[in-house]
Amino acid sequence: xxxxxxxxxxxxxxxxxxxxxxxxxxxxxxxxxxxxxxxxxxxxxxxxxxxxxxxxxxxxxxxxxxxxxxxxxxxxxxxxxxxxxxxxxxxxxxxxxxxxxxxxxxxxxxxxxxxxxxxxxxxxxxxxxxxxxxxxxxxxxxxxxxxxxxxxxxxxxxxxxxxxxxxx
Numbered sequence: 001x002x003x004x005x006x007x008x009x010x011x012x013x014x015x016x017x018x019x020x021x022x023x024x025x026x027x028x029x030x031x032x033x034x035x036x037x038x039x040x041x042x043x044x045x046x047x048x049x050x051x052x053x054x055x056x057x058x059x060x061x062x063x064x065x066x067x068x069x070x071x072x073x074x075x076x077x078x079x080x081x082x083x084x085x086x087x088x089x090x091x092x093x094x095x096x097x098x099x100x101x102x103x104x105x106x107x108x109x110x111x112x113x114x115x116x117x118x119x120x121x122x123x124x125x126x127x128x129x130x131x132x133x134x135x136x137x138x139x140x141x142x143x144x145x146x147x148x149x150x151x152x153x154x155x156x157x158x159x160x161x162x163x164x165x166x167x168x
Contacts, residue, residue, distance in 0.1 A: 001157055005038075005118035005132050006056055006087075007031040010159045014166040015107045024067055024107045024163060026097040030056060032087040034132065040085045040095060043073045049150035050116075052133045052140065056087060059134065060097065061153055062114040067099040067107070074098045112160045116153040123147050 001008045009029040016023045032038055041055030046066065050058055057075040067073075076083040077093045087093055101107065117135040122128050126144040133140060137152045 001115065001159070003059055003115070003117040003156065004120075004135070005032070005034050006059070007033060007092075008056075008115070010113070010161060013111055013161040013163045015163050016166050021103070022101040022105060022107065024099045024101060024111075026111075026113075026161070028095045028097070029092050030087060030095045031092040032056075032089045034089055036089060038087045040075050040077055040087055043075060043097065045072070048152055050134055050153050051148075052136070052151045053131065053148070054134055056095070057097070059116040059118065059153075060113055061116050061155060064112045064114075065108050067111070068102045068105045069099045070102055071100060074100075107163045110160055110162045112158055114155045115157045115159060117156040 011027040011029060014025050016025060039055050041057035043057045043060050044050040050061065075095065075097050076085060077087065078096050079094065118132050119135045120130050120132055121140055122130055124142045124144060124147045127147055134151065135154045137154045140151065141149045
């Protein structure tokens with residue numbers, strides 16, 4: 001999937017049991033198409049708006065059905081058994097989005113992700129720097145003082161993955 005700043009392949013969703021706890025992990029291949037190293041970021045909280053200055057994980061807009069987890073999902077780059085949060089330019093990375101399910105919660109048979117994209121745009125009329133920002137559904141706010149306003153993101157794709165059991 002072409003997100004402009006990133007090229008993303010959705011590999012699988014797995015249901016694991018680790019130390020008696022149920023976990024759902026999304027496994028993705030992500031290539032940073034920009035010229036700078038990017039932090040993998042965090043998945044946005046449920047709701048209609050997101051931080052426009054987010055990184056890769058900010059583009060994972062919504063999971064349906066919602067996964068019942070007491071904590072926000074953990075997002076990390078995994079290479080040779082080592083976790084990091086860096087997406088180097090021009091390299092395809094394995095990215096894991098991990099949901100620790102609430103005790104007694106079973107994962108759904110499949111999940112659907114609403115995925116956003118990115119645009120290279122000026123921050124505002126006052127701040128003329130061009131930065132990568134989450135692609136908006138309408139226009140990015142350009143007024144002075146609106147530089148950090150949350151935006152309603154555009155959904156560029158919906159991806160459905162079956163959740164398969166996997167032995168940890």
